[in-house]
Amino acid sequence: MARGAGGRIVFSVGAAVISLAAVFTMAWADPGRAEAWEKGRIFLWSVAGEKGTLHLLGSIHALKDDAYPLDDRIEQAYAKSVRVVFEADQEETAGAEMQKELVERGTYTGDMALKDHISKDTCRLLEEKARAAGLDTAKLQRLRPWLCAVSLSAMEMARMGFSPENGIDAHYAARAKKDGKERVFLESARLQVDLLAGMPEDLQEEFLRQALRELEVIREKSAVLAAAWKSGDVRALEEIVSISLNEHPKVRKDLFTERNEQWVSHLEELMKARGDTLVIVGAGHLVGDDGILSLLRRKGFGPVQQ
Template identity: 30%
Template sequence: MFKPLWVRSLFIAFTALFLAAPLMAEDVNLSERAPSFWKAEGQDNTVWLFGSVHVLTEDHYPLADKVEEAFEQSAYLVVETDVVNVDPQAQQQLMINAGMLRDGQTLEDVLGEARWERARSLAADNGYDLEQMAMLRPWLIALVLSVTELERMGYTAAHGVETYFLERAEREQKSIVELETLQFQISLFSDMDRDTEVAFLMQTLEEIQDLEAQMEMLVAAWESGELDKLEETMLADFADYPEVYERVVTRRNHNWMNDLTRFLDEGQQDYFVAVGALHMVGEEGVINLLREAGYRVERQ
């Protein structure tokens, strides 16, 4: 079944793309949380690899001491894209340019009468008026709805792992390295074929009431370090859409290898890499790709 890909990949349980109740036993020491965290040995340095969640609540901090210490000793912070030092107006314009329907089309035209009525009904049940978004492409509406719901639950990018470290990097004058551009990340959605983006919207609407429970489950697995569960859950979501997984996850992992291996082979100082946890797991995840390339990578 198709899942909201942005929510999944931005999760790291986005990706993604773009999120509580207590997720662990009350007696768990916050400094002992064990998320997805690895150490790769370079020629003359260390590259730390942290599988992140792009949106969290403030209750998920502080992070594990070992994660904080690794960041402290690193000279570089590496992220998918710098979500803090970006012009919000330029970002908004990019989204509008990529996410508006063209040539007078409306969402009803794209969905067809039956799906339009179903989509309107589902949206209304959750307090949304699709008529107000009828000039937007389905993928952008799905993102808007997902972000709005996550923010309602308290999950925001402002509390996401990348934002947390980016703001610290600015204060501590660490160098920031981007693996991708904002334009490229938007293209992951805007280049979807029409059938896929329609399915993305419809499934988002069908499952929006389950989003909080899904989010809590995945964040709990991330936070407690249950990587097998995390991998099984996330990879299963893409089972019926291998071409989407290839484009959104696998291809990007391989693209990043040029930079990651350069950090390991040529770096003189330590790097702290924070990317979505979905990119860490699986046979073609970053961790396995580095090991296959001959690097020593150990979970911390």
């Protein structure tokens, strides 16, 4: 099970989706596509509000230590903002109550085990990949398919030096608290757990199979994801996120479309508030026809990429 400082389970639906998108992408995004976008752009947009500017920053939820400092334009957006908006409160996610719920909803009790809820073929694949990675398959048997998939990809990314504690949202959450800025959360940590724990078992098993198959190439695909984000290449990142999700319309609807629509309603209200606002959400939520940028444009707003 993936754990962070103090033994906490490292989890957020954002980090889960990004790590799953990295391993579930069945076709390669070409890093050269970044050249199709205006040179020097980054994954930051500004939207004029009634009494201030809304800054939209697409986040990568797990990064390496050397990712900082970030681009000056991001730092300036943070400095100008009187409030910072996040998907959810990471302190709530790391709290004892939520950690207890993660264990209850993500693990089996008694004599139940993962092998009893997945096919024999998936069991063989799990044992093969776990042995190759030097993992204890007995411990993995306590995890439900969705948490096993997230944990495997998270552990592999951790081995490559990616950490949720270095993620952009975690970085600015700590700074906003220290600097006394107003912090706003678009949803509860419990809702985030509900989204993944509530998936049907057959879909959970497919997620697990995809994660297992792609463990060997997650390094290259994570590099492509990071390159697309750094260069502000919307199309490349949209391709990375969309290819696998298009195969699972219910997951796309639950994890992206419906949440994006709810978030945009919150953002419309925030644009009426006095002072600038920095909004930090997973980069995958900004792109695509059902992404936040498209939804804002359909409502008459004009996001401008920085």
